[in-house]
Amino acid sequence: xxxxxxxxxxxxxxxxxxxxxxxxxxxxxxxxxxxxxxxxxxxxxxxxxxxxxxxxxxxxxxxxxxxxxxxxxxxxxxxxxxxxxxxxxxxxxxxxxxxxxxxxxxxxxxxxxxxxxxxxxxxxxxxxxxxxxxxxxxxxxxxxxxxxxxxxxxxxxxxxxxxxxxxxx
Amino acid sequence: xxxxxxxxxxxxxxxxxxxxxxxxxxxxxxxxxxxxxxxxxxxxxxxxxxxxxxxxxxxxxxxxxxxxxxxxxxxxxxxxxxxxxxxxxxxxxxxxxxxxxxxxxxxxxxxxxxxxxxxxxxxxxxxxxxxxxxxxxxxxxxxxxxxxxxxxxxxxxxxxxxxxxxxxxxxxxxxxxxxxxxxxxxxxxxxxxxxxxxxxxxxxxxxxxxxxxxxxxxxxxxxxxxxxxxxxxxxxxxxxxxxxxxxxxxxxxxxxxxxxxxxxxxxxxxxxxxxxxxxxxxxxxxxxxxxxxxxxxxxxxxxxxxxxxxxxxxxxxxxxxxxxxxxxxxxxxxxxxxxxxxxxxxxxxxxxxxxxxxxxxxxxxxxxxxxxxxxxxxxxxxxxxxxxxxxxxxxxxxxxxxxxxxxxx
Numbered sequence: 001x002x003x004x005x006x007x008x009x010x011x012x013x014x015x016x017x018x019x020x021x022x023x024x025x026x027x028x029x030x031x032x033x034x035x036x037x038x039x040x041x042x043x044x045x046x047x048x049x050x051x052x053x054x055x056x057x058x059x060x061x062x063x064x065x066x067x068x069x070x071x072x073x074x075x076x077x078x079x080x081x082x083x084x085x086x087x088x089x090x091x092x093x094x095x096x097x098x099x100x101x102x103x104x105x106x107x108x109x110x111x112x113x114x115x116x117x118x119x120x121x122x123x124x125x126x127x128x129x130x131x132x133x134x135x136x137x138x139x140x141x142x143x144x145x146x147x148x149x150x151x152x153x154x155x156x157x158x159x160x161x162x163x164x165x166x167x168x169x
Numbered sequence: 170x171x172x173x174x175x176x177x178x179x180x181x182x183x184x185x186x187x188x189x190x191x192x193x194x195x196x197x198x199x200x201x202x203x204x205x206x207x208x209x210x211x212x213x214x215x216x217x218x219x220x221x222x223x224x225x226x227x228x229x230x231x232x233x234x235x236x237x238x239x240x241x242x243x244x245x246x247x248x249x250x251x252x253x254x255x256x257x258x259x260x261x262x263x264x265x266x267x268x269x270x271x272x273x274x275x276x277x278x279x280x281x282x283x284x285x286x287x288x289x290x291x292x293x294x295x296x297x298x299x300x301x302x303x304x305x306x307x308x309x310x311x312x313x314x315x316x317x318x319x320x321x322x323x324x325x326x327x328x329x330x331x332x333x334x335x336x337x338x339x340x341x342x343x344x345x346x347x348x349x350x351x352x353x354x355x356x357x358x359x360x361x362x363x364x365x366x367x368x369x370x371x372x373x374x375x376x377x378x379x380x381x382x383x384x385x386x387x388x389x390x391x392x393x394x395x396x397x398x399x400x401x402x403x404x405x406x407x408x409x410x411x412x413x414x415x416x417x418x419x420x421x422x423x424x425x426x427x428x429x430x431x432x433x434x435x436x437x438x439x440x441x442x443x444x445x446x447x448x449x450x451x452x453x454x455x456x457x458x459x460x461x462x463x464x465x466x467x468x469x470x471x472x473x474x475x476x477x478x479x480x481x482x483x484x485x486x487x488x489x490x491x492x493x494x495x496x497x498x499x500x501x502x503x504x505x506x507x508x509x510x511x512x513x514x515x516x517x518x519x520x521x522x523x524x525x526x527x528x529x530x531x532x533x534x535x536x537x538x539x540x541x542x543x544x545x546x547x548x549x550x551x552x553x554x555x556x557x558x559x560x561x562x563x564x565x566x567x568x569x570x571x572x573x574x575x576x577x578x
Contacts, residue, residue: 060419061421063419064419064420064421067418067419067420068420068427068430071414071418071420071430071434072430074434075430075433075434078437079437079438080433080434080436080437080438080441081433081438081441082277082278082438082441082442083280084276084277084278084279084280085277085278085426085429085433085441085445087280088276088277088426089424089426089427089430092423092424092426092427096423096424
């Protein structure tokens with residue numbers, strides 16, 4: 001509207017401001033769009049494909065935390081670590097899985113298919129969390145040498161979670 | 170022995186700068202996610218900090234004044250003020266993270282939640298700054314920080330596939346499950362960690378504390394050429410260890426205790442114990458550096474008496490700023506904020522603010538009014554100019570990359 005009229009100094013300032021504002025908004029919109037390029041468990045989702053992506057990222061995080069615990073139990077079984085350190089590593093992994101469950105549960109499943117996926121992953125994550133908790137309790141009670149023997153159920157959880165990742169990638 | 174101890178300023182600065190809590194986690198996370206593909210960035214960072222730390226040490230030795238003092242005089246109060254605000258905020262964030270790191274290191278042995286140990290860590294930092302002479306402080310924490318060599322020992326003990334590590338480093342490739350944005354974000358994090366501004370503030374102020382003169386230029390070079398490459402070597406050994414132990418198991422690194430796991434696996438309890446001492450010393454050293462850098466930059470900007478070479482009562486405002494920084498960051502850390510996240514943000518934000526620190530150093534070290542015949546040579550200026558371009562690019566892309574990758578998710 002302003003372009004066809006003779007322009008005062010104020011008018012030029014307004015145009016310059018609008019141009020700059022447009023540029024800033026365009027950059028923000030571009031950055032916002034580009035965030036879609038990076039998979040992440042947090043954020044809204046409207047399609048099953050997007051929800052599946054978040055489920056896979058969550059499962060990968062849980063596999064990483066559970067494998068850390070398995071490696072820790074293996075190290076502790078060789079009497080290569082202090083019990084306080086062992087308990088700390090396992091507790092951190094437990095916090096990690098717990099956080100992943102909370103984050104994933106906060107994402108709204110977009111349809112019934114996503115509901116089923118949510119239920120399946122939630123069962124796997126809950127089982128992993130329970131088994132990591134049991135190992136943390138044992139580590140804090142100082143029975144670190146026996147941890148590897150008690151890690152069987154968690155090993156099974158890792159296999160199932162990895163199978164979930166492979167199936168949905 | 171005296172000559173060996175005289176390079177502890179460089180060792181403390183480098184260990185604090187290269188292997189503090191942020192670097193420990195960033196290097197370990199990078200190795201686990203990208204293997205050795207970003208090793209080249211560490212080398213570029215090491216060369217960059219060598220170039221600019223040598224300049225800042227030389228400026229301090231020739232002029233008898235630290236970098237921040239000259240930045241304000243050369244660039245004026247506005248540019249100096251912008252530098253002060255950016256540096257001070259980054260210092261505070263880093264100090265908060267380092268206090269958390271010290272508490273985490275203590276809790277690895279003490280079996281006490283690290284939050285409860287944060288006030289203990291803060292008190293220890295303050296009492297060391299208040300009571301311990303500067304030289305004793307740098308010798309103690311610089312030498313204890315050398316325990317981090319356990320990372321290197323553990324790596325050799327694992328008999329890693331050296332040719333694969335070398336191939337991964339020399340043929341950098343983005344893993345299939347990663348994006349170029351995440352790759353670039355981690356590259357910037359490593360570069361920012363290597364060139365953290367507080368390193369040059371602490372190093373140049375330390376040189377003044379130690380009363381360096383023109384006769385100490387070789388000492389400056391020895392500190393820089395030995396200390397910083399050592400820090401870089403430790404960074405690379407952490408990256409290589411997690412490449413060997415975590416990457417094949419697809420384990421990502423999110424916490425500080427996780428970083429020590431490959432060492433425990435490789436060399437057992439003794440190695441783990443030595444490493445925890447090293448982590449304690451490195452994070453404690455970095456906490457000292459950042460707390461003191463906060464005091465240095467404020468006092469030097471406003472022209473107050475500063476330094477540990479005078480009694481605390483003669484540099485009261487300098488000590489008050491440090492104490493206030495320690496108290497404020499302790500309160501922030503006690504909110505339960507994740508120290509690793511805080512340090513990741515501080516590294517990336519410092520990458521965005523790098524030109525504010527390094528451009529003035531380049532200007533001053535070329536100014537004959539200050540430097541006389543000791544201005545930069547052509548080769549050094551060529552190298553420094555290349556780094557200035559890199560620093561400018563890094564500063565521009567850092568924040569957008571942080572948004573796009575959701576801070577490296």
